[in-house]
Amino acid sequence: MASASELMLLGTAESPFVVRVRMALHMKGLPYEYLQQDLFDKSDLLVSSNPVHKKVPVLIHGGKPVLESLAIVQYIDEAWSGKAATILPADxxxxxxxxxxxxxxxxxxxxxxxxxxxxxxxxxxxxxxxxxxxxxxxxxxxxxxxxxxxxxxxxxxxxxxxxxxxxxxxxxxxxxxxxxxxxxxxxxxxxxxxxxxxxxxxxxxxxxxxxxxxVVEYAKKRRASRAAAAAAAAAAATAN
Ligand SMILES: N[C@@H](CCC(=O)N[C@@H](CS)C(=O)NCC(=O)O)C(=O)O
The missing domain is CATH 1.20.1050.10 (Glutathione S-transferase Yfyf (Class Pi); Chain A, domain 2)
Structure with a gap:
């Protein structure tokens, strides 16, 4: 049985990949500590746990990082195979x-x-x-x-x-x-x-x-900042 301190999830609320892992943890009834990440100012923990992609989600189980949401869901299913229903098909x-x-x-x-x-x-x-x-x-x-x-x-x-x-x-x-x-x-x-x-x-x-x-507010902000960056790049290109 996992305790919350043994199992940590690095994530952001709007990430579908993080949501996928949270759903799997819920299905298995596993308590975990959720650590909200700022993807514009990445934490040392995120960078050191996922040095290749520096992306969320990262599941940390007993100090070891598990990466990539689909692999994490499969890991949860296998590591707690005796707990609750299996997530992957048996066949x-x-x-x-x-x-x-x-x-x-x-x-x-x-x-x-x-x-x-x-x-x-x-x-x-x-x-x-x-x-x-x-x-x-x-x-x-x-x-x-x-x-x-x-x-x-x-x-x-x-x-x-x-x-x-x-x-x-x-x-x-x-x-x-x-x-x-x-x-x-x-x-x-x-x-x-x-x-x-x-x-x-x-x-x-x-x-x-x-x-x-x-999520709509988040998406609007992301769209606006991309549009502003594209406009600034176009203006800089015209000036050169
Ligand atoms: N294939 C990865 C995708 C993860 C991903 O794209 N995460 C995004 C959030 S939705 C992220 O951390 N982006 C940060 C970045 O690209 O720097 C998975 O399934 O875990």
């Missing part, structure tokens, strides 16, 4: 498929929706909206295949892929609010829309997902 083929779609969510979906906020032109933003919608449509098909008519990606209860995709939902909602687009739409992606609602009502999601207004 090797299902595990491999779940890992494939988890990687898809991080590579394609995350990249697309984050790109909406990072774009500095309307054209760039529109292109990323299209990419996000396409990624969500792929995940609709993945849900149909993985859930096999059951309520969650993992079947009757929340599992690895639910956490892997579910941690991105609040950002899709945030980007949806800011762009006026319903990314997980009951008409176009009905299975995913019903799952998203169901997933949002589960305890792991309720415990870990931040308030939408807070």
């Amino acid at each position: 090797p083929y299902q595990r491999a498929t779940a890992r494939f779609w988890a990687a898809y969510a991080d590579d394609k979906l995350y990249d697309a929706y984050v790109g909406i906020n990072r774009a500095v032109t309307e054209e760039g933003r529109a292109a990323k909206v299209v990419e996000t919608l396409a990624a969500v449509e792929q995940l609709e098909a993945a849900f149909a295949q993985s859930s096999n008519g059951k309520p969650f990606f993992a079947g009757n209860s929340v599992g690895f892929l639910d956490l892997a995709v579910g941690c991105h939902l609040f950002w899709l909602e945030t980007m949806g609010k800011m762009s006026g687009v319903e990314f997980v739409d009951t008409g176009k992606t009905p299975l995913l829309a019903a799952w998203a609602k169901r997933f949002g009502e589960t305890e792991p999601a309720k415990q870990a997902v931040p308030e939408l207004d807070v």
Whole structure:
């Protein structure tokens, strides 16, 4: 049994990758100490624990850092295998498929929706909206295949892929609010829309997902600072 001092999580409230780990810790009923990080002024602990990427989340278990959110979720599942339900599927083929779609969510979906906020032109933003919608449509098909008519990606209860995709939902909602687009739409992606609602009502999601207004404010600030940096760079280029 872990104690909070034995298990520490370095994170930020708005990071989907941190939310994913918090949901896994909640599923296993593990107490932990949460250390909020400032990514604009990184702590010595963050830099020394993750010297390669200097990113959150970092899980520190008994003084040893565990890195990369998907690897951390798998570590939690394996290190506390006897505690609560398992997170990864038992079947090797299902595990491999779940890992494939988890990687898809991080590579394609995350990249697309984050790109909406990072774009500095309307054209760039529109292109990323299209990419996000396409990624969500792929995940609709993945849900149909993985859930096999059951309520969650993992079947009757929340599992690895639910956490892997579910941690991105609040950002899709945030980007949806800011762009006026319903990314997980009951008409176009009905299975995913019903799952998203169901997933949002589960305890792991309720415990870990931040308030939408807070995330919208955060995203607006990030967008404004990027726009200001792009304008300053353009002005400097004209002056030279
Ligand atoms: N693939 C990593 C992604 C982690 C990541 O991108 N974290 C962001 C916050 S959402 C971060 O720490 N960024 C700080 C930086 O890039 O300097 C994971 O799954 O853990």
